[in-house]
Amino acid sequence: AQSVAQPEDQVNVAEGNPLTVKCTYSVSGNPYLFWYVQYPNRGLQFLLKYITGDNLVKGSYGFEAEFNKSQTSFHLKKPSALVSDSALYFCAVRDINTGGFKTIFGAGTRLFVKA
């Protein structure tokens, strides 16, 4: 069965500093990997995805993520955090070998960026 782990409930970072939100996954085959962001009282919004190819993917609002197959990780990063980045971040995975439709989300990581 596919699963996603986000080991940190919360990440605190000062504005202007780099941020990392961690994600590890487990699938039986090859994964499709996604990051989403959720602002208060809103639905989730897509940030970026890894399907194939370059392990470093770039997405919206200056975010990027690196796919590491050996470590089964897909950590979200940003070189310089903004206060407006404060939100709830979700990592998600699809397992290609089980049809490639079912999307499972991690528990979420709350990011606080302090001015």
Add this chain to the structure above:
Amino acid sequence: DARVTQTPRHKVTEMGQEVTMRCQPILGHNTVFWYRQTMMQGLELLAYFRNRAPLDDSGMPKDRFSAEMPDATLATLKIQPSEPRDSAVYFCASGLASGTGSTGELFFGEGSRLTVL
């Protein structure tokens, strides 16, 4: 601006009542997902459809929950009878999939916040 529309946005009901939540996926999308979000459980996948056919509803309590797609523009999630533990935010999401899976992202609605007293 294409978006997933969910109704109602908020619903307060009493235990034992029937609750129906509706979702209009983005036109042209052929996969629809229902998720439930709570503080304790996070985002749980309840059911999902492809081309209106249910692919997996193993995440739903079968005795009280049902999910359907009467047509390509409407997905419904029904709870009968509702219980206080069903209180949560229910999200609908849609996406575009080919025959061998979906590489595309999901587009989420704003959610239906359900409170069962």
